[in-house]
Amino acid sequence: MRRDDILRDVRSALRRTGGQPVGEVPAARLRVQPADVESRLRQFCAALESLAGKAHCAASCAEAFAYASKLLAGGTAVASNAPFLNTCGIISLPGVRTGRFEEAHLRSLCASADLGITSADYAIAETGTLVILSSAEEARMISLLPPVHLAILPSDRILTSLDELFSILPYPAEKTSSTVLITGPSRTADIEMTLIRKVHGPGEVHVVIVKT
Amino acid sequence: MVMAEDLESRFRKTLADSDLQAAVYAGTGLLMQKRRAVVSPDVLPDYQELRDHARALKEHALANLDHYLEQFEGNVRAHGGKVVWCRDGDDVASFLVDLAREKNARLLVKSKSMTTEEIDLNEHLGRHGLEVVETDLGEFIVQLAKARPYHIVVPAMNMTRYDISDLFLRTLGVGPETVPENQTQIARAVLREKFLAADIGVSGANFLVADSGAVVLVTNEGNGRMSTTLPKVHVAIAGIEKIIPRAQDLPVFLKLLGRSATGQALTVYTSFLSGPRRPGEVDGPEEFYVVLLDNGRTRLLADESKRESLYCLRCGGCLNHCPVYRKIGGHNYPWVYSGPIGSVIGPLYRGLERDPWLPFASSLCGACAEVCPVKIDLPRLLLELRRDITDLKSRHGQEWQERSGFRAWAWVMKHPRIYEMLGKMGSFMLRPHASGHWLRRVPFVLNVGPLRAWLSERDLPPLPKRSFRELWRRRVKGRENHAAR
Numbered sequence: 001m002r003r004d005d006i007l008r009d010v011r012s013a014l015r016r017t018g019g020q021p022v023g024e025v026p027a028a029r030l031r032v033q034p035a036d037v038e039s040r041l042r043q044f045c046a047a048l049e050s051l052a053g054k055a056h057c058a059a060s061c062a063e064a065f066a067y068a069s070k071l072l073a074g075g076t077a078v079a080s081n082a083p084f085l086n087t088c089g090i091i092s093l094p095g096v097r098t099g100r101f102e103e104a105h106l107r108s109l110c111a112s113a114d115l116g117i118t119s120a121d122y123a124i125a126e127t128g129t130l131v132i133l134s135s136a137e138e139a140r141m142i143s144l145l146p147p148v149h150l151a152i153l154p155s156d157r158i159l160t161s162l163d164e165l166f167s168i169l170p171y172p173a174e175k176t177s178s179t180v181l182i183t184g185p186s187r188t189a190d191i192e193m194t195l196i197r198k199v200h201g202p203g204e205v206h207v208v209i210v211k212t
Numbered sequence: 213m214v215m216a217e218d219l220e221s222r223f224r225k226t227l228a229d230s231d232l233q234a235a236v237y238a239g240t241g242l243l244m245q246k247r248r249a250v251v252s253p254d255v256l257p258d259y260q261e262l263r264d265h266a267r268a269l270k271e272h273a274l275a276n277l278d279h280y281l282e283q284f285e286g287n288v289r290a291h292g293g294k295v296v297w298c299r300d301g302d303d304v305a306s307f308l309v310d311l312a313r314e315k316n317a318r319l320l321v322k323s324k325s326m327t328t329e330e331i332d333l334n335e336h337l338g339r340h341g342l343e344v345v346e347t348d349l350g351e352f353i354v355q356l357a358k359a360r361p362y363h364i365v366v367p368a369m370n371m372t373r374y375d376i377s378d379l380f381l382r383t384l385g386v387g388p389e390t391v392p393e394n395q396t397q398i399a400r401a402v403l404r405e406k407f408l409a410a411d412i413g414v415s416g417a418n419f420l421v422a423d424s425g426a427v428v429l430v431t432n433e434g435n436g437r438m439s440t441t442l443p444k445v446h447v448a449i450a451g452i453e454k455i456i457p458r459a460q461d462l463p464v465f466l467k468l469l470g471r472s473a474t475g476q477a478l479t480v481y482t483s484f485l486s487g488p489r490r491p492g493e494v495d496g497p498e499e500f501y502v503v504l505l506d507n508g509r510t511r512l513l514a515d516e517s518k519r520e521s522l523y524c525l526r527c528g529g530c531l532n533h534c535p536v537y538r539k540i541g542g543h544n545y546p547w548v549y550s551g552p553i554g555s556v557i558g559p560l561y562r563g564l565e566r567d568p569w570l571p572f573a574s575s576l577c578g579a580c581a582e583v584c585p586v587k588i589d590l591p592r593l594l595l596e597l598r599r600d601i602t603d604l605k606s607r608h609g610q611e612w613q614e615r616s617g618f619r620a621w622a623w624v625m626k627h628p629r630i631y632e633m634l635g636k637m638g639s640f641m642l643r644p645h646a647s648g649h650w651l652r653r654v655p656f657v658l659n660v661g662p663l664r665a666w667l668s669e670r671d672l673p674p675l676p677k678r679s680f681r682e683l684w685r686r687r688v689k690g691r692e693n694h695a696a697r
Contacts, residue, residue, distance in 0.1 A: 179484040180437065191396065198396075
C-alpha cells in the first residue's frame, strides 16, 4: 500500500518509529497589539484604499443602505443571508435577490449579477482584509462571481492583525470548510508585470463599515 | 566542469536575445524592488525574527513529518475528505483518470501548481482524453504556447504583450489585441466558461495544516477560489513537505510568502479549505481529496545536510536575485524549478547524474540565501552538491584529463628543482603574450582540452621575471653578506 510505503520511507529517513512523540514544537508566534476601534477603522480604510479598494465609514445602517443603493444604481445584485445585511435593510433594495437558494440557482444569479453583497465575519486593519467563513449565511460565490463586491459589517468586527485573527480563531476548520481572506480587488501582473485588476474575481471591492 | 556544447550554444542564444534579456531583467528587477520595499526594517521590524521562526517551524515539521502527515490525514478524514498517497506522477495520473471516469468528468480546471508541473500532469491526463485547463493567467498563456513556466511566480515573464497578441490570435482566434488589460479580459471570458462547466477542480497547496486537515491556497487572481468553489470535486495536489503543524503558524508564513514573492503584505485571496462543503453550506465542492506526493522527497529527507531544501515556500525570491537566472532565464534550466533552488532540488529529486553541470552554474554570490524567507543556505547546498558530483565522477573513472592533470601537478610540486625550472620556462614563454597587466593569449601548447575552456573565461597575469624562491634566496644571501661584514 502506497500510504504505508511512503510513511515507512519517511520514518526510515528520519530514523523515527511509528507513534514516536514529536520533539518540542516552536511556540506559536502571535503578537497582538491592542488598538482602539477608531484607529483600527482608520488603518483598515487606509490599507484597503492603498490596494485600490473602496472603504466607507458609515455612521448608521441607513448610511450603509444609501451607499449600497448608490452603488447598485439600478443594476442587479445578489445578497447573502448574513443577518447584518438584513439589519441594514439591504434586502429591500430594488434589484437585490436574496434567500435560501439552491446552488444551481444561486450560481446563475451570481454569474449574471452586477453586484455581490456580503457581510464579513472579521476584517483585518493592518492589511485591509475581509475574512469570510462559508456557512448557510455566507455562500462563497457571492464574493467571487459578480464583477463588483460590496461587504457591509459593523465596526466591532475589525481586528488589528493576522495574528489577532488566528488567536481568536485557532481552528477555523471546526466551524466551516472554507475560510477566505480577501485583500482588495482581484489582480494580476502576469503580462509584462503590468498591474491589472479584475481577473477572475471582482474588479472592485467596496467595504462599508457601520459604527457601533 | 565541461558543459555539453549544445547547452553552451543555448546560453549564448539567450544572452544574444535582447528582448528576452530586457524582459527578464525588468521583471526580476521589479520584483526585487517590490520585495525590498515591504521587508525594510521601518515597515517590518520583525522580518528577521519571522524568517528564523518560519525556518524553525519547517525544521520541526520535517523532522517529525510522519507524525504530522498522519495527523493531517486524520483531520482531513474527520472533515469528510480523503487523502491519496502517491509515489510519483504516474500514481497521481492514474488516480485522477480513475476519478474522472467514476465521475464521468471530461473537463478539469487547474489553479497554479508547480507540483503538477513537476509531474507533467497535463500531458498525462491529455493522453487519457481529459481536458485540463490552466486558469492562472500566466499559466493559461504558457499552456496555449505549449511551453513550460519561465518563472515560479510569473510563468510568462519571457513573453511580451505582442507575443501574447499573436498567441491569442493563433490559438483563440481573438485579436490582434496588444493591450494587457484587454488581453486579461479575453482570458477572463474564456476561462469563466471553463470554470462554470468544469467537473473537477485541481489545485496545488501552499501549505497543508496538520491540526486542521486544511489546504491553504494563496492567489491574486481568484482562479484558486474559482477552481475550488465551482466544480463538484476538488483535488489538491501537494508535496509531503508542505505540512505545517498548526493553523496558528500561518501568520508567520503568510507574512513572509507574499512579501518575498510579489512584495505584497498579503496576497488578494488566502483560502483555508478543509473538507467538502458542510451541511448547510450552499456551495463548495461535494468531494474533497488531498493527494500527498512523494516524487523523490523521502529520498531527500534522509539526507540530513540537504534536508533544508525541503523548507522552500516557492516564492521565487532566489530566482529574482540570482545573477545567473537573470541572464540565462528560466528555460535553460533542465527542469520546471529554475534558479538557485532549482539547481539544488533538481539534482536532489532527480538524481545527481542527470544534470551534473547544474550546481556548478553559479557564482556562489549568496544573494539567494540573503533573501530566502526560510533562510535556506543555498550556496552551501550548491557547494555540497558540487562535491558529491565530483566524488561520483571520480568513482566512475571519468575526467581522466583532470585527474592526470592533478597527478602531474602533485609530482611537480614535490620536485622543487623541476618546479623552479618550469616556472622559469613559463615566465619566458608567456611574456611575449602579455599586454599590460594581463595575458591576452596563451601559446598553442597550452590552448588545448579542458585548459582551453578554463583559460577562455579567465584572465591571468604573466608570471613575474623572478620567482618568490629566487627573491627569497637573494634576500637571505644579502642578510648573510650583511652579517658577515
